[in-house]
Amino acid sequence: MRLNQKVAIITGIGSGMGQAAAKLFAAEGALVVGCDIDRARCDATVKEILSSGGQAVALGTCDPSEPEQAQQLIDLAMDTHGFIDVLYNNAAAVHFAPIEAMSHAMWAATMKGELDIVFNACKAAWPHLKTRGGSIINCGSVSGKMAYEVLPALAHAAGKGGVIAMTRQLAMEGGSHGIRANSISPGLVRTGATAPLIDNPDWFMPMKRKLMLSGRVGEPIDIAYCALYLASDEAKWVTGADFAIDGGTTAW
Numbered sequence: 001m002r003l004n005q006k007v008a009i010i011t012g013i014g015s016g017m018g019q020a021a022a023k024l025f026a027a028e029g030a031l032v033v034g035c036d037i038d039r040a041r042c043d044a045t046v047k048e049i050l051s052s053g054g055q056a057v058a059l060g061t062c063d064p065s066e067p068e069q070a071q072q073l074i075d076l077a078m079d080t081h082g083f084i085d086v087l088y089n090n091a092a093a094v095h096f097a098p099i100e101a102m103s104h105a106m107w108a109a110t111m112k113g114e115l116d117i118v119f120n121a122c123k124a125a126w127p128h129l130k131t132r133g134g135s136i137i138n139c140g141s142v143s144g145k146m147a148y149e150v151l152p153a154l155a156h157a158a159g160k161g162g163v164i165a166m167t168r169q170l171a172m173e174g175g176s177h178g179i180r181a182n183s184i185s186p187g188l189v190r191t192g193a194t195a196p197l198i199d200n201p202d203w204f205m206p207m208k209r210k211l212m213l214s215g216r217v218g219e220p221i222d223i224a225y226c227a228l229y230l231a232s233d234e235a236k237w238v239t240g241a242d243f244a245i246d247g248g249t250t251a252w
């Protein structure tokens with residue numbers, strides 16, 4: 001029960017790493033407050049948590065890249081529990097294209113889907129986090145720190161690089177209020193978004209060479225365990241850090 005009775009907001013609980021974190025956090029005693037843009041998947045995660053004896057509430061169609069919807073998510077946590085301990089900004093939406101194929105609309109949508117979504121939720125949660133401290137966990141990426149040959153990650157690199165940088169500044173501004181802020185930068189993880197690419201050998205072989213542990217791709221739970229640590233009191237002296245959970249990719 002490493003998160004016993006902690007109120008943990010997690011965005012994007014409908015699949016992948018957000019779903020894995022929601023289930024793990026709830027199993028560790030957290031009161032999960034989730035959201036997703038996909039109502040059916042979001043509801044399925046909540047149902048699974050409840051049927052395992054955990055606690056969760058969620059907004060089935062909530063997109064925190066819109067400020068009012070980020071506010072609704074924070075309001076749900078406050079109305080249900082009266083306080084917030086953890087804000088895990090996991091969800092993101094991205095367009096992949098090289099510069100010549102990247103329209104301004106695709107670029108702007110990626111900035112909104114990767115940066116605004118984090119800013120809006122942090123901004124709405126901040127006054128509540130300030131009252132008793134808390135842990136912000138933002139999802140960065142290997143792409144925020146290095147280029148991949150086979151991934152046209154122009155906008156994604158800017159977005160996730162921005163998330164990692166924003167997290168350092170949040171740590172600075174939150175320190176005196178007991179607010180910790182850290183980012184997790186996953187490497188290649190098998191989720192709904194990446195499975196078709198991983199299963200394509202032409203795409204996967206150059207990526208596999210960057211995975212030190214015998215080419216093993218990450219699983220969502222590999223990331224969720226890092227988030228669990230950062231959410232818990234075990235990480236009470238940890239802030240302003242970026243955690244590479246990437247099978248050695250950025251060390252290669």
Ligand SMILES: NC(=O)c1ccc[n+]([C@@H]2O[C@H](COP(=O)([O-])OP(=O)(O)OC[C@H]3O[C@@H](n4cnc5c(N)ncnc54)[C@H](O)[C@@H]3O)[C@@H](O)[C@H]2O)c1
Nearest residue numbers: 012014015016017036037063091092139141188189191193
């Ligand atoms: N999969 C990877 O290899 C990888 C690597 C590095 C970083 N990441 C990052 O990890 C995070 C999770 O990715 P994943 O692979 O688990 O994705 P996923 O597609 O499996 O799941 C993301 C979930 O978030 C929801 N979502 C998307 N945009 C949303 C929005 N605007 N508002 C609310 N919900 C939204 C989706 O409906 C989905 O349920 C993202 O920030 C992603 O950029 C992924």
